[in-house]
Amino acid sequence: MIDDRLDYDAFCSALAMKYILKREYGIDLRLTYVSTIPDYFLTILSEFIDPLSIEVGKSPTEIDFSKHDLVLYLDSAELLKPARFELYKLPEGMHTVNIDHHVASNSLFAGYNIVRETPATCALLYELFAELDIDIDKTVAALLLLGLLDDTQLFSISDVRTVDLKIASHLLGICDCLLFDFVRKLTWNISPEVALIRKIAYKNLVIDIDDRVAYTHISLKDLNDFHVDPEFQSTVSISDEIKVFDGIDLAFTIKEKSMGEGVYTVSIRSRNPDYDASEIASHVGGGGHTMAAGGQMRGVESIETAIENILGLIDKYRKDHNLV
Numbered sequence: 067m068i069d070d071r072l073d074y075d076a077f078c079s080a081l082a083m084k085y086i087l088k089r090e091y092g093i094d095l096r097l098t099y100v101s102t103i104p105d106y107f108l109t110i111l112s113e114f115i116d117p118l119s120i121e122v123g124k125s126p127t128e129i130d131f132s133k134h135d136l137v138l139y140l141d142s143a144e145l146l147k148p149a150r151f152e153l154y155k156l157p158e159g160m161h162t163v164n165i166d167h168h169v170a171s172n173s174l175f176a177g178y179n180i181v182r183e184t185p186a187t188c189a190l191l192y193e194l195f196a197e198l199d200i201d202i203d204k205t206v207a208a209l210l211l212l213g214l215l216d217d218t219q220l221f222s223i224s225d226v227r228t229v230d231l232k233i234a235s236h237l238l239g240i241c242d243c244l245l246f247d248f249v250r251k252l253t254w255n256i257s258p259e260v261a262l263i264r265k266i267a268y269k270n271l272v273i274d275i276d277d278r279v280a281y282t283h284i285s286l287k288d289l290n291d292f293h294v295d296p297e298f299q300s301t302v303s304i305s306d307e308i309k310v311f312d313g314i315d316l317a318f319t320i321k322e323k324s325m326g327e328g329v330y331t332v333s334i335r336s337r338n339p340d341y342d343a344s345e346i347a348s349h350v351g352g353g354g355h356t357m358a359a360g361g362q363m364r365g366v367e368s369i370e371t372a373i374e375n376i377l378g379l380i381d382k383y384r385k386d387h388n389l390v
Contacts, residue, residue: 072107072299074252076141078213079165079187081115082206083140090200095138098124104299106257114208136161141187143168143353144175165190170344171353185225185355188213192233207240208248216252219306224339224357252301260302262292267304267319273311279380280308283320283369306358309335316341316380320372323362330372333360340389349379 080097087093098121108117131137137156143166156162164176167184174181184190188210195202202210214234218226221234238245263284271282282304289296309317315338323329332350334343336357343359344352352361366372384390 072104072301073141074216074301075186075188075213077107077111077120078209079140079191081111081119082188082191082209082213083138083165084119085115085205085209086195086200096134097121098126098129100125101297101299104257104259106255107299107301110212110251110255114205114212131157131160134160136163138162139164139166139176141166141168143172165194168344168353168355170342170356171348171359183225185223185227185230186214186217188217189230189233192237202237202240204241207237208243211237211241211248212252215248216301219358220249220252223355225355256302257300259294259298260300262294263289263298263300263302263304264307266292266294267308271308273314275313277377278313278315279377280311280314280317281319281373281376282308283322283373285322285369286325303333303335303358305333305335309337316343316346318376320369320376322369328364328366330363330366330369331360332363332372332376334358334376340387341383346376346379346383350375 084095084097087095097119100123102122103117103120111117137160139162142164162176162178164172164174164179164181165187166172166179166181167187167190169181169183172179172181180190180194182190182193184193192202192210192214195206211234214230214237215221218230221231234245238248266284266288267282270284270288271280273280284304286296303319305317305319308319311317316334316336318332318334321331323331332347332352334347336343339356342356344354344356347353347359347361350361350363352359354360363372363375366375
């Protein structure tokens with residue numbers, strides 16, 4: 067199952083695993099995604115694998131799990147994350163496997179857990195395939211490389227290891243491609259909707275040099291005013307874009323998810339190694355990397371309150387870690 071993040075690491079690790087299980091063992095893995103997949107994202111994925119193999123708009127609450135022997139979770143730190151549905155429950159005795167790289171926040175929820183400190187689940191799969199002597203062909207190499215490059219923000223995050231550069235080099239060799247070919251796929255595919263979301267984000271941007279934080283918000287009203295579908299999913303992270311301002315330690319973005327229900331997502335980015343974004347995100351039921359994390363708030367009365375809550379968590383983090 068793939069949750070409602072539009073995330074290359076989540077998608078590509080699932081697609082690579084589906085491909086390998088079919089090729090090596092004749093197992094046809096069923097992939098489900100809770101939302102719709104934008105055309106621009108499908109265009110990239112369709113170069114390597116049939117995107118129609120993913121069931122879209124599928125709530126896990128609708129799945130008859132009695133027809134399956136195993137549920138495999140990839141790139142998910144918690145049991146409910148792939149669904150975000152309160153009614154989501156697995157049948158008693160269902161076998162589960164959890165393959166993930168979010169060591170700090172993974173709750174080891176499955177019957178069998180493979181959780182390692184790698185910067186991407188695609189890097190973890192590369193290691194697992196090597197340990198099992200599973201051949202990585204061009205299709206698998208391309209998928210793993212896309213996930214690795216995207217989740218490491220083109221190797222710009224602090225979690226990147228020397229071995230990850232070697233992994234990328236090996237995968238590039240298998241693909242017989244230039245690194246530029248993959249960078250272009252990841253960065254030169256901006257849709258008009260993304261441009262409008264950026265416009266909203268910069269309209270609402272606050273850069274507080276005194277408090278060393280930058281933040282913005284995207285409300286459903288904003289999306290409606292700019293004629294952007296609230297369900298539109300983007301691989302572009304606004305928080306990554308606003309973290310670049312000199313003189314700040316952290317950046318975050320608040321996005322309204324449901325009108326009148328008080329549900330907001332938050333993405334947090336650190337540009338100072340003293341600030342662990344995943345620890346801050348853990349207080350809103352989230353997690354992630356040291357310098358890139360996210361979570362979700364429920365029952366919050368307004369976007370302004372959501373912003374105040376995150377600012378309060380940042381202030382508490384500073385006090386707890388003697389950063390004031």
